[in-house]
Structure formats: structure tokens, C-alpha cells
Amino acid sequence: MKGMIFNVAEKFIVEHYGEDMLDDIIDECNLITKEPFVGPGTYPDEDLIEIVVKAAAMLNISVGELLKKLGRYSFGKLRDRHPEFVTPFTHPKPFLKSVEGVIHVEVKKLIDGVKLPTFQYADPADDELVITYFSERKLYPFMEGLIQGVADHFETSIQQKTRIFEKEGIEFCDYHIKFN
Numbered sequence: 760m761k762g763m764i765f766n767v768a769e770k771f772i773v774e775h776y777g778e779d780m781l782d783d784i785i786d787e788c789n790l791i792t793k794e795p796f797v798g799p800g801t802y803p804d805e806d807l808i809e810i811v812v813k814a815a816a817m818l819n820i821s822v823g824e825l826l827k828k829l830g831r832y833s834f835g836k837l838r839d840r841h842p843e844f845v846t847p848f849t850h851p852k853p854f855l856k857s858v859e860g861v862i863h864v865e866v867k868k869l870i871d872g873v874k875l876p877t878f879q880y881a882d883p884a885d886d887e888l889v890i891t892y893f894s895e896r897k898l899y900p901f902m903e904g905l906i907q908g909v910a911d912h913f914e915t916s917i918q919q920k921t922r923i924f925e926k927e928g929i930e931f932c933d934y935h936i937k938f939n
């Protein structure tokens with residue numbers, strides 16, 4: 760995972776729980792990476808999971824809950840870094856539909872060494888969207904949080920129903936979103 764995602768996670772912890780809490784969490788972790796995480800660097804996914812698992816334990820919340828909060832917070836940071844992907848849109852639905860074919864395609868060209876999830880879309884009604892997520896990382900609650908972060912940005916209230924399922928031995932997760 761890119762250093763920028765680690766930096767967003769660190770920033771989230773500092774903003775919500777303080778600098779000392781971040782230091783305590785990092786002290787508790789057994790990380791593969793010994794140096795500080797820097798934006799353009801690429802680091803083992805295991806290190807991010809280690810930080811999230813230790814942070815959840817110390818903050819007394821579930822790993823899923825923390826990943827969801829982190830996703831929601833991360834969208835604002837991704838948007839601030841790359842407003843050009845967001846400003847053409849006024850509603851979350853067409854924006855979300857642009858992630859797979861436009862945003863993540865451009866991100867792949869711009870940022871070396873990224874590993875991105877894949878999405879498929881279904882459009883069951885004007886006020887609904889289904890995103891089928893696949894990633895070996897299986898960051899299901901992080902994805903749910905990112906979608907909530909998109910809804911926050913467009914000041915739209917949404918409901919999400921998630922469903923993990925297997926097809927031909929591969930695990931996917933559907934996010935069925937209803938826009939109000």
C-alpha cells in the first residue's frame with residue numbers, strides 16, 4: 760500500500776485521538792517497515808493491517824468499525840489531493856461510476872506501484888447503484904467508509920447494504936447504495 764494511505768491513517772489517529780496515542784499505537788506494533796512512512800513509498804499491506812488492528816484494540820472499537828471510519832475520513836483527503844476528479848460532478852452516483860474507468864485508471868498512470876481494487880457496476884434504478892468490489896485485500900469496511908465519505912462530500916444521505924459472496928471460488932462484495 761502507498762505511503763499516502765499510511766499517512767492518512769496516521770493523520771486520522773492524531774486528529775481524533777492525539778499525537779501521544781499514535782506514538783503508543785506505533786510502539787505496540789511489530790512492523791516490517793523500520794523507517795517513517797513517506798507518501799511516494801510502497802509498504803507491506805501487513806503493516807497497515809498491524810497498525811489498524813493494534814489501534815482498534817487500544818481505542819476499544821472493532822477493526823471493522825475503525826476501517827469504516829478510516830475510509831470515510833480518507834475520501835476527504837484523496838479529494839483534497841486530487842480535486843480534478845471530483846469537481847466535474849454534482850451527485851455521488853455519476854462520480855462513483857467514474858472511479859473504475861477514469862479515476863483509478865489515471866491514478867495508476869500518476870502513482871507508481873499502486874495496486875487498485877476492481878469494480879463492476881449495476882444500475883437497478885435512478886436512485887440506486889450497485890458496486891461489486893474485488894480486491895485480494897478484502898478491505899470491505901474501508902470501501903463502505905469511502906462510499907460514505909463520497910456521500911458526505913456531495914451532502915447526500917445514502918443507505919448501503921453490503922453482501923459478501925463467492926463466484927467460481929473468488930470472493931466479491933456488493934455495495935447496494937440508495938440515494939435520498
Ligand code: HEM
Pocket residue numbers: 760761762764837838841844845855858862863866870872873874875876894895896897898901902905906909
Ligand atoms: C479522488 C478520488 C480517488 C483517488 C485519487 C483514489 C486513489 C487511490 C489510491 C492512491 C489508492 C491506494 C492504492 C495503493 O496504495 O496500492 C486507492 C485505494 C483504494 N481506493 Fe481509491 N481513489 C479515489 C476514490 C475512490 C473511491 C470513491 C472509492 C470507492 C468507491 C475508492 C476505492 C478504493 C479502495 C477500496 C482502495 C483500497 C485498495 C484495495 O481495496 O485493494 N477510491 N485509491
